[in-house]
Amino acid sequence: MDYNFREIEQKWLAYWKINGTYKTVIDKNKLKYYVLDMFPYPSGSGLHVGHPLGYIASDIFSRYKRLKGFNVLHPMGYDAYGLPAEQYAIQTGQHPSVTTKKNIARYREQLDKIGFCYDWDREIRTCEPDYYKWTQWAFIQMFNSYYCNDLKKARPISELIKAFELQGTKDLNIASTVDLQFDAEEWKSKTVKEQQEVLLNYRIAYLADLKVNWCTALGTVLANDEVSEGVSVRGGYQVEQRIMRQWSLRVSAYAQRLLDGLNTVDWTDSLKETQKNWIGRSEGAEIKFHLTPALSKGDGADQNSTFDQSRNEKNPHFYTTNKLDWGLLHDHAKAMRSEPTEAESNLWEMLRGNKTGYKFRRQHQIDKFIPDFVCLEKKLIVEVDGENHSSDEQIELDKARTNILEELGYRIIRFSNEDVKLLPQIIIEKIKVELSKTESLFNKTIVQNAVPLSFQEGQGDLIEVFTTRADTIYGVTFMVLAPESELVKQLTTSEKAAEVENYITATKKRTERERIADRKVSGVFSGSYAINPVSGTEIPIWISDYVLAGYGTGAIMAVPAHDSRDYAFAKHFNLPIIPLIEGCDISNESLDAKEGIMINSGFLNGLTVKVANEKAKKYIVENEIGNVKVNFRLRDAIFSRQRYWGEPFPVYYIDEMPYMLDESKLPLELPEIDKFLPTEKGEPPLGRAKNWQTEDGYPLEFCTMPGFAGSSAYYLRYMEPKNDKELVSREANQYWRNVDLYIGGTEHASGHLVYSRFWNKFLFDLGLICEDEPFKKLVNQGMIQGRSNFVYRVKDRNTFVSLNLKNQFETTAIHVDVNIVSNDILDIEKFKNWNPDYKEAEFILEDGKYHCGWAVEKMSKSMYNVVNPDDIVEKYGADTLRLYEMFLGPLEQSKPWDTNGIDGVHRFLKRLWSLFYKDENFLVSNETPTADELKILHKTIKKITFDIENFSYNTSVSAFMICVNELFSLKSSKRAILEPLVILLAPFAPHIAEELYHVLGNDNSVCDASFPICNEDYLIESAIKYPISFNGKVRFMIELPAEMSKEEVEKAAMENELTLKQLEGKKPKKVIVVQGKIVNIVI
RNA sequence: GCCCGGAUGGUGGAAUGGUAGACACGAAGGACUUAAAAUCCUUUGGCUUCACGGCUGUGCGGGUUCAAGUCCCGCUUCGGGUACCA
Secondary structure: OOOOOHHHHHEEEEHEEEEEEEEOOOOOOEEEEEEEEOOOOOOOOOOOOOOOHHEEEEHHHHHHHOOOOOEEEEEEOOOOOOHHHHHHHHHOOOHHHHHHHHHHHHHHHHHHHHHOOOOHHOEEEEEOOOHHHHHHHHHHHOOOOOEEOOOHHHHHHHHHHHHHHHHHOOOOOOOOOOOOOOOHHHHOOOOOOHHHHHHOOOOOEEEEEEEEEEOOOOEEEEOOOHHHEEEEOOOOEOEEEEEEEEEEHHHHHHHHHHHHHHHOEOOHHHHHHHHHHHOOOEEEEEEOOOOOOOOOOOOOOOOOOOOOOOOOOOOOOOOOOOOHHHHHHHHHHHHHOOOHHHHHHHHHHOOOOOOOOOOEEEOEEEOOOOOOOOOOOOOOOEEEEOOHOOOOHOOOOOOOHHHHHHHHHOOEEEEEHHHHHHHHHHHHHHHHHHHHHHOOOOOOOHHHHOOOOOOOOOOOEEEHHHHHHHHHHHOEEEEOOOOOOOOOOOOOOOOHHHHHHHHHEEEEEHHHHHHOOOOOOOOEEEEEEEEEOOOOOOOEEEEEEOOOOOOOOOOEEEOHHOOOHHHHHHHHHHHOOOOOOOOOOOOOOOOOOOOOEEOOOHHHHEEHHHHHHHHHHHHHHOOEEEEEOOOEEOEEEEEEEEOOOOEEEEEEOOOOOOEEHHHHHHOOOOOOOOOOOOOOOOOHHHHHHOEEOOOOOOOEEOOOOHHHHHHHHHHHOOOOOOOOOOOOOOOHHHHHOOEEEEEEHHHHOOHHHHHHHHHHHHHHHHOOOOOOEEEEEEEOOEEEEEEEEEEEEEEEOOEEOHHHHHHHHOEEEEEEEEHHEEEEOOOHHHHEEEEEEEEHOOEEEOOOOEEEEEEEOOOHHHHHHOOHHHHHHHHHHHHHHHHHHOOOOOOOOOEEEHHHHHHHHHHHHHHHHHHOOOOOHHHHHHHHHHHHHHHHHHHHHHHHHHHHHHHHHHHHHHHHHHHHHHHOOOOOOEHHHHHOOOOHOOOOOOOHHHHHHHHHHOOOOOHHHHOOOHHHHHOOOOOEEEEEEOOOEEEEEEEEEEOOOOHOOOOOOHHHHHHHHHHOOOOOEEEEEEEOOOOEEEE
């Protein structure tokens, strides 16, 4: 009887189906094990031979765990929403649900042939209403939650509303889009609409105006991970930046937890690394740079000011302090001015607006002080003292202050609060008298040109920057704003307005792609300056597109000596470069390394970079120049898609504010529409749906959810796919908990695996599920590459020349379908029929054969190198396919598919079969196995067990081959050996294993057998073949008893005549004996 | 640029610091057969030798070690990820 794989496989596939062999139920007597595949998007082209690789690997592990006594959950489903089906619908008018159903049916048919142990009763499809009901439900929960940074978890938004009513934003530490400040009264005075708008700033699912990746060709917004190098990942269409009002998920709030969680999961280092990079945590400081007050720098500068005299330009007229102090005190002055005492307020009313005949300023900085009122023209200061000015200590301080101010040429008059309140008119008169005592300092003509600015005018604001290199603060020679920064408008001086405008328009025109491709330095000077808060130097503020608006604060402090981008910019615009590291050479490039000894850095001089950085940060915090901050690269996930084929949002609008549907209204089903295109008004396709509104007539959301929505919590739904009350019941979740083994491709490292971990953590915060991380262990299978074949056409002729003769002609290489090539030999007849053009083709052969060339390329239709698993199953059977996929090489490694090698594993199965049958005779006996046979078996058990646990399936297939080859050469067909072997093989080749298991007389399924256990006793060797090496080179072997001691081995080796021959009479310097392993003689 | 993987026969690949090339494919030779398929047996890294054997050999150059494909340092090169992330 021959190995008839077709018959066998069909028989057992039917048996498994009828007997529900793979049906899984909760069984608390057994330990659970959850094995999950990344579910596929059912594309129109069906599965190729690369797709099942991971599925086979997970299937082997599932079956192995089951044989080990675990209750294994191993489900499968479809990621059924997606762009390709909709693009196809646009082209053909076919409803995406129709094509999706068709594709799923095709996938299922292909998967079924391979003999997977999926519990198909648990199948899910993300496009089915009873599935996406829970996607919508989760979205509602996110809308109704905010993230508390103190508790580090999501909390109900109702708590936040209560807090706002009681205390406003005071003392709250909440993840938000922008930092808002308001008190309880302000909150209560807001309209409902305003309150809703404010709440969006905190909700985990929120609507906001954001800069998004807009893809015109696809007519939709895309998430960051759906865009690569400025084009869409799917389709490769151009993507541009736009501001749009979009739904987003506050993933960024979870950044730190997403990072921390990586330490608790068993993933490969490279995958964890990718996630770490994507989250992009950087520790640094946010530093405030105040702007230089924009005074006219005309003649008539005040020579008595403490302004930096070393500068060549003339000092501006109204500087009354130095820039460093101005920067430090600026905020303080502003704050004082906004909260005046009653007396100050009264007096100001009488002084303001030239009521005295002269201009007064209040809380204007002079040197290190902020006097209450000052008339600069007459250098007269008016102070109003409160109660605390009566203390001795205060009197001393006031005196010191008066002295300094008087030295600067100011006269000071003081009044008490009481005086101002009771005798306002008398005080005004006194002030007028004082004013008349001195000459005006101002040359009238200059005053007309050089108009001083008061505090609130102009750009009296500040720029905040984020830096990881606070230690380089002394090397800042300019600042750069992102062109999109809101500060640009404020900072641009009138002279520079046109230039800046031009630059920004030009930048906007450039697509992301152009920016990346053409990385030439560009930028424009804003006309404004800022003051370095540590060194006090004045630095110009530039605008350039090398600074990103979306990261940090959208502004940087540029340290050209130690940042290559800043360096390029400084060189291009001829800006100063100050080296900060001892001995660094910055004549040609910057020194970006974070090591060395600081120079040119004031109080940081002589310190190492690391120490200096810490010291600088401490200084910044202590002097209130800024604060220490952690920044993340991870952005919130944009969650709206202007497309049809996705989950509808459970959202309606009142007065343009979003509200959630009641949970009882879920699922909100995707409506039918006439065309899958945007409306004439440019609204998303759902704008075409009739009656797309609530029962009360409020309009529903037009956008749908993105592809990752449905795949973010699908692993939970498999636990209880038919529960219509909950996403998953507590009971089912407590039992199955999370995925023990997740297998899939690396392409999901930054998308799906971040989103689903976020989604999972959110549900965990709500107490709905019991595990913080969804996927305990994750294995990435490598890509299966294609192996293309080529034929060589002689130029201008319909003649093809075989590979090794092609150099004699001028030829063109043409891809040829790998399915009509075998072992690189072309099937000429099939080739002629393959394409009508080749019907009459002629061939130049070698040895009567046409040899094709080959190359490893991506597996794709256009390369004609796609191999369909159906064809392999048809020709060799599913067991051969499974074994061969595993035999190709290590699971995680990319490798080319070459059908050539498949005969080897097929032969192996036939040889295994031949241990059972010869012609019509059943060979299996009940004889007691020999020690040799037992050794072969147990060696194999040991190896296979180890290999499965380590996902080294290619070596397990080899081990099976070795085992069968050895049994074959012993002509051994004993039940005691073959039965465990069959069970051992069952995870890999379930059909043939099931057949042989039954042939051996078992009635139950091999799936429910017990995995054999290695008995080390059978592996003990009585003799060991010692390799004898000289200076590390093995010369010969000697066989010695295993129990021989080190000394005896050495003696035996030294006495051997071959050793004597090798030594040639010389005395060995040293003899190393590794017992049971090797002998090395050093001469 | 940065990060992460690789590099071993004609091919896919194997090798807890201890006999490099297991296991397969392919190729060559042979057996069986009218023939083919299937199956079985032998050989198969390179160079050299009639042979025993010898020399050489895991991308390149150093190093550690009794012993290195494996560990360390410096390169070359291929693949993947990521990007003006401050």
